[in-house]
Amino acid sequence: MHPHHSHVLQLDIQGTPQAWISLEHAALHVATGSVAWVDGEGPLATLRGGFNVARGRQSVIDVHPIIALTGASRVNLFDVAPAFSKRKLLRRDRMTCGYCAQRFAERDLQCEHIVPESRGGRWTWMNLVAACSACNGRKADRTPEEARMPLVYLPYVPSRFEGFLLEGRPIRADVHEWLAVRLPKGSRLS
């Protein structure tokens, strides 16, 4: 088992991603019977517990890489956009400056307000793009039209499935595939 892959994708019963959880946390859900269904290519780990007298053998818990919990969803279905973070934005924009179209290292990119903050532009998925410091500095407090710096791609609000991919943590191939096939058309990650 690769230690970086030991996180489990927790879904609600309808298959909406809720969180990355630890192996131990997932095992607790299995042990308490709160897992409705599992997915992924076989167990991530098999944990051995105490000796079960009634069954005459040691209890064994298979933890799968994707688990859906029974019970009502704890996620508001209208709250579909993943929480914003710089890390996720730069991945959404594929480490590419929205103005000069060049790729950069993560540390050389900034979150750029399309409509400047001074004009009421907000810190949202739709008003931010990745930009290199040269472009960010050149555009300054202007709109793309005023600066004559048209965007080379458009911002968008990632889906909840995409949000889990954008976090940038190592993801097992089968879990990556599970999320990727659920991306909306037009996602730059698909």
Ligand SMILES: [Zn+2]
């Ligand atoms: Zn640039």
